[in-house]
Amino acid sequence: MELSLKQAIEKAIEIEDEVIRFYQDKMLKAVYPGSRKLLEYLVEQKKGHKSFYEEYISKSEELGGYCSMPIEFMDYKISDNLVEQNINEDSRIQEILIFAAKQEQRIHEYYMALSEEYKDSDIGYIWECFARESLIHKEFFEKEYDQNILKEA
Numbered sequence: 001m002e003l004s005l006k007q008a009i010e011k012a013i014e015i016e017d018e019v020i021r022f023y024q025d026k027m028l029k030a031v032y033p034g035s036r037k038l039l040e041y042l043v044e045q046k047k048g049h050k051s052f053y054e055e056y057i058s059k060s061e062e063l064g065g066y067c068s069m070p071i072e073f074m075d076y077k078i079s080d081n082l083v084e085q086n087i088n089e090d091s092r093i094q095e096i097l098i099f100a101a102k103q104e105q106r107i108h109e110y111y112m113a114l115s116e117e118y119k120d121s122d123i124g125y126i127w128e129c130f131a132r133e134s135l136i137h138k139e140f141f142e143k144e145y146d147q148n149i150l151k152e153a
Contacts (some may be wrong), residue, residue: 003015003118004123005122005126006125008114008118008123008127009056009126010057010125012111013050013053015047015107015110016046016047016053017050017105019046020043020046020047020050022048023039023042024043026087026096026127027039027040027043028089029089029145030089030094031089031090032089032090032091032092034092034093035092035093035096038093038096038097039096042096042100045137066151073141075135075138075139076139076142076143076145076146078101078142078145078146079101079102079138079142079145080105081139084096084098084099084100084102085099087099093149094145094149097142097149098145098147100115100137100141101138101141101142101145104133104135104137104138104141105135105138107131108134108135108138109131111127111128111130111134112127112128112130115127115131117130
């Protein structure tokens, strides 16, 4: 099925909504204040992404100029070799950072698969941009992990 550019962005909004609900649920149940604060941050970040995508749809004549993400960025690959655990009310910051980094990696892979499927169209380009954005988020979580967890060990 061929997606329109608007449908592709609407799919990205659905993904953000799903992740927002997941993090909100975990945030409301979090026992540790630091974990709750990190989850709240994740919710706000995802809401910002959703708002960006919604605004993007309203400017359909400008859709082609979206991707200003750098092509090169640091992939620490820290989470690649760490065991992911489901997060719950007892999760610590370390576990949440690993989960969030792996979540962004999964989203990246999903968007890249869509980019490949639509590689000969503007939609493929948009999916690739969304995929890059996910890796930038993964980089953020791994950098936080490196600076706050690994340095403490």
